[in-house]
Amino acid sequence: MSETDIQSDLAGDPRVTVFVAPADVPQLTDYLDRLGRPRVVTAGGVADAAAYCRQQAAPAILVVDISHEAHPLPALGELLQAAGPACRLVVLGERNDVNLYRSLLGEGVVDYLLKPVAFDQLAQVLQRADDDQPVQVPASGRTIALTGASGGAGTSTVAAGLALALARIGHAPQALVDFDRRNGDLPLLLGTGPTDGLRAALDAGDSDPRLLLRTLSRISDRIYLLAQQPDIEAVALDEGQALQLGAALCRLFGLSIWDLPAQRDSACLEVLRHAEVRVVLTDLTVQDARKVLRLLREIGDESAGQRLLLVANASRQGAQPAVPRAQFEEFVGHKIALALPWGGPALAGSLLKGPLDPDVSPAFRDALAGLADLLSGRQPAAAARSQGGVAGRLRSLFTRDATAVRRAA
Structure with a gap:
């Protein structure tokens, strides 16, 4: 093409x-x-x-x-x-x-x-x-980076569902980056064919907007995917490559959503350190509590103006919290912003018929809509009931300039 x-x-x-x-x-x-x-x-x-x-x-x-x-x-x-x-x-x-x-x-x-x-x-x-070259949106785009405390936390499902929810409420065009280069599955979740755009963008070694546009897969009028075919032998990236890509996406899109693997290399950690919003998915277990605490020490808190959202995701059927929520929050030193329910077999079954369809699991769909509202500065009713004033503190989420990612570009 x-x-x-x-x-x-x-x-x-x-x-x-x-x-x-x-x-x-x-x-x-x-x-x-x-x-x-x-x-x-x-x-x-x-x-x-x-x-x-x-x-x-x-x-x-x-x-x-x-x-x-x-x-x-x-x-x-x-x-x-x-x-x-x-x-x-x-x-x-x-x-x-x-x-x-x-x-x-x-x-x-x-x-x-x-x-x-x-x-x-x-x-x-x-x-x-x-x-002319396509217009570049002023370099003020925001970056949301999602990662799981452990593998299997449902990060890709939440990233795909979040992109769909933001698109549904009329968000501006957004880039969705599947940065799990060894085992990414966002193309499957979004119903698109094999793509190697991410590999091409990283191999190019620059932020040429013409090349970046060629590497994107159009999912809808609002969602453009950057991914690659899984490569179990993918080598670790230089941190600068990830930051340069992030800066280029910020110039092209008002919002970039990054799906980062739980097995994080230094490039993934740099994305988390520079993103305007970091979303960490976790189970309420002792193991995940320790991993979350270690991750937060690596990527920093909210003192630089970057938002940090802990999301409890019931990604496994019948899994009961091994650690009470209040105790988990006290241990990691951060409140849980939102709890997502288990999507049920209907959510997985929807993939046998086509792209991910959150509508088959109304509770999961509504929770994702709440997360999208929270990220957009709205006050979802469910979030207001479960977290008090947290959503209010996030109303200015997208008002700060996206200087962090560009700083390293």
């Missing part, structure tokens, strides 16, 4: 989509018709464009008017995250301001055109948008 095909896949609507002031709709419609461009021209602004992109696949080229935006740069940052990595953004406006122009280009905008827009200028910019 060519790079152009991949970009068309990521930006599913080939039409030029325009949101401008009502008075400008006839002129832009006429221009695009004269250029022979499939188009959608609508009266609206940045917020309308962002809502459009959240509801359906983003267009290949998006033209938006910022004339009436009091604070255009933050608004465009949100729009770029909603539109995803392959949507190329052209901005129209009335301010002839060099500093604004430079700031817009720094945000990833293809070009800024003063109104009234000349026909030839629009034609040239659209041609450049066709030929």
Whole structure:
């Protein structure tokens, strides 16, 4: 598949989509018709464009008017995250301001055109948008890293289910990384064929966005998977490779979810040390309590502003907690944020019919939705009952800048 095909896949609507002031709709419609461009021209602004992109696949080229935006740069940052990595953004406006122009280009905008827009200028910019690199979302993406205290903790199932839950509530396009290079199974869980994109991205040794886009497998309009075929002889990675990949994903996506194996090498530990949110899945056993305590000593606490969520996951049928929850929390020195119920045989059985389907296990599905709400700053009812004020403290989860991953890139 060519790079152009991949970009068309990521930006599913080939039409030029325009949101401008009502008075400008006839002129832009006429221009695009004269250029022979499939188009959608609508009266609206940045917020309308962002809502459009959240509801359906983003267009290949998006033209938006910022004339009436009091604070255009933050608004465009949100729009770029909603539109995803392959949507190329052209901005129209009335301010002839060099500093604004430079700031817009720094945000990833293809070009800024003063109104009234000349026909030839629009034609040239659209041609450049066709030929340019895909827009890179400003390097403000967040990273969520999941790992299990022990093998078999259900980390991959939770990672896949979490991605589906976030997509369901309208989250911006996200990257899902299966970093278990020896025994990863996210492709199976998500119903996609064999892929070796992760190996290709790591072997390339750089963060070229064109290459990274080619390595992604599109699961849906909101989920893009980076994985590789299991390789039992996979050698340990250099820590810098993982951090460089993480930084590149942060520039392309508003959110990256990493599924890390329980047998963690130094690269996995570095991802955990730099991720904005660390989710550790555990059973309430003496063995896992000791492993969690050791892991927390290695990756650090929340003092640097990174969030740490312990999630009790009943991944084994009929398993009763060997250690009371309060005692477990006291031993590891951290509260359990959420408890996930056992998914039951129906959850595993759904994989015989296709991708993972959390709907077959309503209790598990609802708990995953609660986790997604918690990570998105919402207050899920179940979480509020079980953890008191913890969810409230997480309301600012995605407000900090993603400087940690980029620091090492």
